[in-house]
Amino acid sequence: MDAATGGATGEVGREAEGDGSTSGEMAEEEADPADDVPQVRAATADYSWEELSQISRLISSAGSDAEGIEVARRYHLCTEDGRLDGTQTKSLTLSDGTTVTMQVAGFNHDQRADGSGPAGITLVSRGTVASRAMNEGDETAGGWRDSDLRAWMNGELASLLPHEVSSVIAVVNKPTNVVGETADASSVVMTQDTLWTLSYSEIGGHMSTDDSAHDAVFNAEGEQYKLFSDLGTSWDAGNQHLQIAGVEYWWERSPDPLDGRYFMCVGPDGTPWYARVPSEVQGVVMCFCV
Known part of the structure; x- marks a missing residue:
């Protein structure tokens, strides 16, 4: 989400869908159809969505996180030293013409x-x-689970995905605070989502202040993704990689446990520590798994 390359709705991504051919030097391995192992290509953008799904299965079946990252490294889905730096991207065009650049956020x-x-x-x-409200009204009770934005993302937005993407997406569990204002971490439950937007902790990592009870609510909404950890993103500081050109604020799925009027947002300076009322129209960032 670099300010220099991020974009709002309708942005044309830099990477085009590859046909399997690449220019320049490229490491290749012959695929074994029986093992359903795709050919190694030069970059994330060069794989089909089906091939990414096949690689995903190889990563998830690896014996450890380290072995999973080694699979990703071999397929050029991370840097040679196993990091994500925001260049592992693939362009996606929705059926309404919206084009967005998807970047690898994490493994397993x-x-x-x-x-x-x-x-x-x-x-x-x-x-x-897109730009949408979290809720038509200003309710935060029910959190992401009961939000209008979640219903739209898993309904209308999901229907705009091309078949080659929707056919390989995995439905996953997402931890979410369903109470709103609370100091009880048991208020965080699992929702099942095809598409979702990020939580505060998935972006900024583990929160640690003098208010340990509310910190626990924030932290219960998921571990920080490798992309944001590798880019040095923090819960209490701005980061250029979270800035999106032309977008002032974009939603997190986390209601503010400190104040029942708000949901959390990433602000203009790339700090995740902002809060807006749910009826405001803000940017929507999309996540999914293959």
């Missing part, structure tokens, strides 16, 4: 809702896919 991070284990690859849009 999200658990499949059917109980079959982790989804190997999570992606997050660098730009926004």
